[in-house]
Amino acid sequence: MNPAVDAFLITIPPLVVYLTVGLVVGIESLGVPLPGEIVLVSAALLSSRHELEVSPGWIALAAVGGAVIGDSIGYAIGRRYGMGLFVWAGRKMPRHFGPSHVAAAERLFARWGMLAVFFGRFIALLRIFAGPLAGALRMHYPRFLIANVLGGICWAAGTTFAVYFLGIVAERWLQRFSWIGLVVAVIAGLTIGAVVKRRTARLVEDEG
Template identity: 70%
Template sequence: MTVDALLQSVPPLAVYGMVAAVVGVESLGIPLPGEIVLVSAALLSSRHELAVHPIGVGAAAVIGAVIGDSIGYAIGRRLGLPLFEKLGRRFPNHFGPAHVAFAERLFDRWGARAVFFGRFIALLRIFAGPLAGALKMRYARFLLANVSGALCWAGGTTALVYYAGLAAERWLTRFSWIALVIAVIGGVTAAVLLRERTSRAIAELDAEHADESGHTAA
């Protein structure tokens, strides 16, 4: 079976369901590659021989993001900041003290805008809902930022990748798969660079905490 035949055998609803599920679980607070799944599905939608539609991909991502963030908000509001202390002990690479401090600093500076912009930052995507709830942000403000952020992130990402895929096929018809792979690599590279920048900021906060702990001990 060829790759094209295999892709054509995948039901569109399965693609939409996968996008909604992965993005939703990531938004709930569990680290999953939501952005990579969204980009991959959007690339599939740019191939006209497949039944996957870009509007369906974008809508699935929005629904998953809004529902996942809302569930995360409810959990954070119920369990409060101690939730992150427990998660930090079990998953220090994702919920360590420096990660939480970085997210809290952004929330202090931006307020509800941190929920909106957090949709575009890998770290904040898993923190936005639970942390907004733990910090007792009003749900109406949270929901507005959540929905608008999900629409811009999911809609913008889907549209950008969809039209990039069309352009790749138009100009590189004989090498369309190479063009699609290049587009995926470009998207992943951008995400990795942004993640590294965030990691550096977290490392700086970690160093600050270590210095403060050293001064306190002295």
């Protein structure tokens, strides 16, 4: 056991964890490229440490709230400024909003509609595009909201509880290592980031 690490983790108020998850996921859903999935995975792993009193249910709820609210604000911004918003974003952040990314996301939305919003929650490219692009393309808001809420629930709750139970299993097998949650969080985050990056590149290539 590592008393220093345990002492540090125990000092983190659960409310701070929930607010961090909701804020990061919300800002990412708004259209700003942040590591929302990595933050969610890390928080879910912390919740598997029972002595920290961090609830996986509240983490999932915070992530759902951040996803729905962030996407809705992004929708309003996209509806207000239209496709010109992505031209501006492409100049500022070409790695995330380059012409090929915007074109691929636009074709996916035109082809799949609500399904693009739902499954976009699981793909980095569409997760930051979903709200603003749906607004810019004038998708009917009630339809967008339904897909947004369902996608947010499946993504947030599914990820949180899958990682939570994985953390419990890991803790049982590796009880001697108090830092296992942090190590797994880093490894899981890097793995997820690599997988999402490859999936996004392949998606852009296929739709390009």
